[in-house]
Amino acid sequence: MSSEEDYTGESKVERVVNYVIASARLGVDSHERPYAVLDGTTGNPVALSVYGKEFASWVRHSAYTHGDLLKKEDVGEVQSSLAAYAEFEGEEMVINQRVGRSKSGGLEIDIADKDNTRVVVEPGSVRIVSDGSGMLFSRSNTTMALPIPAEGGDWRQLLPFLNMTKDDKLQFIGCMTYILSHPRDKTVGYPIMVIKGEQGAGKSFLCKSILRALVDPNANGIQMIPSDPKELAISSLNRYLLVLENIRELKNTWSDALCVAATGGTLFGRKLYSDHEEASVNLHAPVVLNGIHNFIQETDLASRCVTFNLLVMPPDQRRQEKQLLTELNRLLPTIFRGLLDLIADIMEVQDSAKVIYPQRMISYVHWLAAMECALELPAGQIQKSYAKNQQRTMLDTIQEDQLAFAVLKFAKQHKEQAWSGSPTQLLQQLTVTVPPRVTNSTRTWPQSAISLSKRLATLQKALSAQGVLLQLGERGKHRRIVVGMEAGD
Structure with a gap:
C-alpha cells in the first residue's frame, strides 16, 4: 500500500473529497456554478465557490487536520471532483450577492464581516442578525465589509459630502437606496449612475469613498473600463456594484452592453476560434x-441613465482627501443606518405611492414616488427632478449627434406650424442647414431618404424628450413625415 493510500485503498484526494461531502452542503446556483456551504461555521451561512481561493484554503486546512498534506495539483483534483458532485448530486441553491430578497418580501444585506453579520430590512423596521439566517450569500476574495449600522441613523449627514445641487443630492440618495433595496432579479432594472465633473471636482472620491463604501465595499475599488464587455460581466460575478472611471467615449458595442447590464441579459461569443460553440455570460448589475x-x-x-454633474469647486474651498475621508469614515455607521431606515420607511408606503412623471426606468420612478411619501415631500418633487435629469441627458446626446441637433433646430423653426413632407424633402431641408464636412460623411449624415427614415426612428425618444413632434408615417413611397414642437413647448 502506497503512502498516498490508507488501509481502505482510498487515495488522499478521495479521502478529502469524502470528508467534504460528509461535512458540507454542495450544490449549484442558477448559472450552474458549484458552491459549498460549510457546517459548523459561526454565525450565518456563507456559500463558498468550489473553485475559489477561500474554499481551496479550507480544503487544505481540513486535509491537514486529518493528517493529509495536499499539493496544488491535489487541491485542483479535489475541487474538480466536488464540482462534479455539486452538479450531479448536489442541491439547487439560491445564492445572493450582497443583497437578497427573503421569501416574506423583506431584504437581507450581507455585511460581509468575519462574523457573517446580516441586516434585515422590512417595512418600517431594521434589525441586525448575528445568526439563524437561512439565506445564502457568496463573496469573492476582494469583498470587503460594510460598516456595522449604528443604533441611530441619519442619512442627511452624507449631504455635505455631495458636491452637487440640492435636487441632485436627493436624486443621489434615491439611487443609492434603490440599488441597496433591489437584489439582482430578472424583473429588476437599474438606473445607470453617471458622474460628470471637471478635474478636481471629486468624482473618484464620490465613487470610491461614498458609493463603493456604502453599497458594496471591494478591495479593487473602482476600475478602468475593460477592453471587452464580457470582462465586465466576469467582474459582476465578484462584486454587486460595478464602478468604471475616467471614461472618454463609449463605442456602440459598449453602449449596448451597458444597456444589457441595466436590465439584464446575456453576452455571447465563441469559446474558441477553432469551434462553432457559443460561450455565454450573464450580465446584470448596478453600474x-x-x-x-x-x-x-x-x-x-x-434613457437608462441618471446624470450627476458635480459642481466646480473653487481652489480655496478644496480640502485634502485624507481629511475628508477621516471625517466621512467616522460618520459611515450613522449614515448607513440612516439609509437603511429610509429604505424601511419607503418600503412601508411603496404600495400607495403614485407615479406622476413616468420614465423608461419605471420601477425606479415608483421608488422615487414612495421616497417622496416617506420624506413627506410634495408629490412629484423628486420624480420631476428625475424627468428633467432625463431631458438634460437626452439633450446632451442630441448635441453630440449632428442629425438629431439639426432636426431639433428645424422643429423649433416650425413651432407655430408643423412641417410636413416626404423623407426626400426633409433630407433636402436639413442638409442645407449643416456644413459640407458633416453632410459628406456617411458616419454622421444620412445619404438617402431611406437612411434618414431609419435614423429618425432611433432618435424619436430623445427628440420627444425635448418636446419635438416627430411623426414618421407609414412606410412606402408615399410616406409623410411631420416635424414640429409639441403644444406647450
Missing part, C-alpha cells in the same frame, strides 16, 4: 460611470 467628457451618445443608453 456607475464617471468621466469629464460627454460620453453618453446613444439615446437607448441615455
Whole structure:
C-alpha cells in the first residue's frame, strides 16, 4: 500500500473529497456554478465557490487536520471532483450577492464581516442578525465589509459630502437606496449612475469613498473600463456594484452592453476560434460611470441613465482627501443606518405611492414616488427632478449627434406650424442647414431618404424628450413625415 493510500485503498484526494461531502452542503446556483456551504461555521451561512481561493484554503486546512498534506495539483483534483458532485448530486441553491430578497418580501444585506453579520430590512423596521439566517450569500476574495449600522441613523449627514445641487443630492440618495433595496432579479432594472465633473471636482472620491463604501465595499475599488464587455460581466460575478472611471467615449458595442447590464441579459461569443460553440455570460448589475467628457451618445443608453454633474469647486474651498475621508469614515455607521431606515420607511408606503412623471426606468420612478411619501415631500418633487435629469441627458446626446441637433433646430423653426413632407424633402431641408464636412460623411449624415427614415426612428425618444413632434408615417413611397414642437413647448 502506497503512502498516498490508507488501509481502505482510498487515495488522499478521495479521502478529502469524502470528508467534504460528509461535512458540507454542495450544490449549484442558477448559472450552474458549484458552491459549498460549510457546517459548523459561526454565525450565518456563507456559500463558498468550489473553485475559489477561500474554499481551496479550507480544503487544505481540513486535509491537514486529518493528517493529509495536499499539493496544488491535489487541491485542483479535489475541487474538480466536488464540482462534479455539486452538479450531479448536489442541491439547487439560491445564492445572493450582497443583497437578497427573503421569501416574506423583506431584504437581507450581507455585511460581509468575519462574523457573517446580516441586516434585515422590512417595512418600517431594521434589525441586525448575528445568526439563524437561512439565506445564502457568496463573496469573492476582494469583498470587503460594510460598516456595522449604528443604533441611530441619519442619512442627511452624507449631504455635505455631495458636491452637487440640492435636487441632485436627493436624486443621489434615491439611487443609492434603490440599488441597496433591489437584489439582482430578472424583473429588476437599474438606473445607470453617471458622474460628470471637471478635474478636481471629486468624482473618484464620490465613487470610491461614498458609493463603493456604502453599497458594496471591494478591495479593487473602482476600475478602468475593460477592453471587452464580457470582462465586465466576469467582474459582476465578484462584486454587486460595478464602478468604471475616467471614461472618454463609449463605442456602440459598449453602449449596448451597458444597456444589457441595466436590465439584464446575456453576452455571447465563441469559446474558441477553432469551434462553432457559443460561450455565454450573464450580465446584470448596478453600474456607475464617471468621466469629464460627454460620453453618453446613444439615446437607448441615455434613457437608462441618471446624470450627476458635480459642481466646480473653487481652489480655496478644496480640502485634502485624507481629511475628508477621516471625517466621512467616522460618520459611515450613522449614515448607513440612516439609509437603511429610509429604505424601511419607503418600503412601508411603496404600495400607495403614485407615479406622476413616468420614465423608461419605471420601477425606479415608483421608488422615487414612495421616497417622496416617506420624506413627506410634495408629490412629484423628486420624480420631476428625475424627468428633467432625463431631458438634460437626452439633450446632451442630441448635441453630440449632428442629425438629431439639426432636426431639433428645424422643429423649433416650425413651432407655430408643423412641417410636413416626404423623407426626400426633409433630407433636402436639413442638409442645407449643416456644413459640407458633416453632410459628406456617411458616419454622421444620412445619404438617402431611406437612411434618414431609419435614423429618425432611433432618435424619436430623445427628440420627444425635448418636446419635438416627430411623426414618421407609414412606410412606402408615399410616406409623410411631420416635424414640429409639441403644444406647450
